[in-house]
Amino acid sequence: QHPERVVVVLDSLDEANINKDSLMWRFVRGKCEDLAEVNTIILSRPCEKVSLLAKKSVFQRRLEVVGFTEEKINEYVDAFFANDPSKSGSLRVALSSRPDVRSLMHSPLLATMVCRTYKVDGQLASTQTQLYESAVLAMLQQSTGKAGYAVPPSILGELRPLSVHFA
Numbered sequence: 001q002h003p004e005r006v007v008v009v010l011d012s013l014d015e016a017n018i019n020k021d022s023l024m025w026r027f028v029r030g031k032c033e034d035l036a037e038v039n040t041i042i043l044s045r046p047c048e049k050v051s052l053l054a055k056k057s058v059f060q061r062r063l064e065v066v067g068f069t070e071e072k073i074n075e076y077v078d079a080f081f082a083n084d085p086s087k088s089g090s091l092r093v094a095l096s097s098r099p100d101v102r103s104l105m106h107s108p109l110l111a112t113m114v115c116r117t118y119k120v121d122g123q124l125a126s127t128q129t130q131l132y133e134s135a136v137l138a139m140l141q142q143s144t145g146k147a148g149y150a151v152p153p154s155i156l157g158e159l160r161p162l163s164v165h166f167a
Contacts, residue, residue: 003037013044067106076105080115091118098124104131 010016010024018024030036068076074092081088091114095102101124104110110131117125117134125131 004039006038008038008040009043010040011043013042068108068111073102073105073111076108076111077115080112081119087119091115094118094124101125101131104128 010028013024016024027040028042073095077091077095078085078088081091095105095114101114105114113131113135114124116138117131120138121134125134
């Protein structure tokens with residue numbers, strides 16, 4: 001009755017199986033009469049399929065979130081360690097020798113995880129899985145107020161197989 005009050009969110013469009021006969025293709029091209037008036041937000045990583053689809057879409061705006069620039073990464077690290085400039089400097093040095101971890105710093109969420117785990121561990125994680133595990137432990141330590149908090153090994157063992165889905 002009031003399509004202008006409806007918001008459709010299409011998340012991870014880059015992961016969808018879209019072909020020219022699909023409902024998704026028709027929707028994005030504005031060919032679905034029933035959905036023509038709804039507000040739509042499409043979230044996607046940049047990729048060729050989404051770029052081609054966007055060129056043929058009827059949507060009014062396109063917004064690209066690019067994350068932190070190199071300059072903003074440095075500003076973020078400095079702000080995170082504002083009370084400990086030596087830690088900021090040592091993290092910057094560590095990041096300069098680890099381009100794999102440095103590339104994660106473009107994402108604000110991952111930058112927070114890297115800084116938080118560096119603050120607790122004093123070193124960079126060697127894998128993304130280790131980064132996620134360290135970030136969870138750092139958050140648990142912060143929320144429980146217990147330094148050195150450790151997740152029981154039985155729980156880590158149960159959760160470890162899930163980590164491959166997030167790496």
